[in-house]
Structures are given as C-alpha cells and as structure tokens.
Amino acid sequence: MFGSIRIFMIGIMATAVIGGGVYVMKLRSDNAILKANAIKMESAITEQQELITKQKEDFQEILAANKKMNQLVSVLKKDLEDLDKRFNKKNRDVGKLAIAKTKSIERITNGASALATRCIEIASGSPLTEKEKNATKKSEINSECPSIANPNYIPY
C-alpha cells in the first residue's frame, strides 16, 4: 500500500520537475523570440521614419514642380497678352499702318517673324545662347517671348 503511494508521489514529483523544466525552456525560447522581435520592430520603426522623411521630401518636390509649372503658364499667358497689345494697342489698325508705311511694317513683320521662329526653337528645347541669357535691356531681348528667351530680363 505504502509502496504504491510512494511510487505515485515520486511520479508526481518527477512529472512536476520535468514539466517545470520544459516550461522554463519554453520561457527561455519565448524570451529569445521576443528579443529578436524587439530588434526587428526597432529596425522597422527606423525604416518607417526614413520612409516618412522621404515622402515629405517627395511632397516638397511635387509642390515645387507644380509651382514652377504654374509660373510658366502665367508668364506665357503674359507673352500672349503682350502680342495682342502689339496688334490692338490704343485701337491700332495694323492694316492701315501697313498701307501708310508699307516698307517699315514689312521690316518690322520680318524681324518679329524671325524672333517668333526662334521662340519656337527655344520652346522645343533649343539651348539659350549667351546673348539671350545675358540680355537685360529691352533692346537686347526677344520681344516675342522674353519669358522663355531671356531669363535675366526684368520688365521695366
């Protein structure tokens, strides 16, 4: 009788010791995984922060590009308005002027046509010449499209 109880108690104790051992090993293993997870999380947070910074930079770049394009549209619109003024300023009638001063209007037309041709070349990507880049006076600029031909010209 006592023998059986003793064996049973030993069995329980052995089970408890083995179970405890297994549990401790499991805890150690979990601890190692948690440590590895923590390292990965830290790395992920750093990467996320880098991503957010990059996104902010991209956003700034997009804003700058939009601003640049809007400015371009605005200056080109002004060039077009200036062209309209050249034809219609103070009820100017180019036809009547051409009859009265045929030769000079012909000369002016050919001059403007050559400048307008150059404007199209520039608009298609032709690089600016030094003369165009350095033009700051009205007499030096391409009056057909100063906004794209003469970056250093400030209208006065």
Place this chain on the structure above:
Amino acid sequence: MLILTIFLTSCSGVKTLEIFKTEVEREKLNLDKPTPLELENLRWIIITSNNAEEVFKKLEEQGIDPVLWGLTDKDFELLAKNFARIRNQLKITNDLLDQYKEYYETETDKKDK
C-alpha cells in the same frame, strides 16, 4: 500532469515576427528627349493696292514666280496668335517632361544621359 503542462505551455507560444519586403522596381524608361527644332526664317511681303505691281515686278526680276499666298491683316494677327499658342503649348509640354524626368530619374541616370 505532464501532458497538461506541455499542452498549456504550447498554447500560448510567442510567434516570430516576419517583415516582408517585396518591392520590385520597374525598369527605367530613360528615353532621349526629342531634338530641338531648327526652323527656317520666312520672308513676309506686304502688298497693298498701291505697291502690288511693284512687288510682282520685283519678284519676276528676282526669278521668283509672281504668285503670293495672301492673308488679310486680321488673319495675319490670328496666325501670329495661333503660332504663339502652339509655342506656349510646346514649351509647357517640354518643361513638363523635364519635371517628370527630374522627379523620377535619379542623379546617376541624369549624368548617364
């Protein structure tokens, strides 16, 4: 007891955190920009009722066929404005392309060009 212990410890296991990175970049297009235009200059001749004969005579003297394509002053104005609009559109499209290239191509790509 042993089975119960093993069962309980296995249930609440901590899983390993996996972070996947599967970003695959597209190949860069990197097309060359179109060659800028090189245009010829035109010669405009103004003809009025007063100088028509003289103009045609001069053309003949220069060996040019005495024929001209005509525009009224109003149509000339429209032509000039149409060209200015085309020019503006060309400039906008060209600059837009530059902006896209600048945004999407790295410094290295630009240097390679």
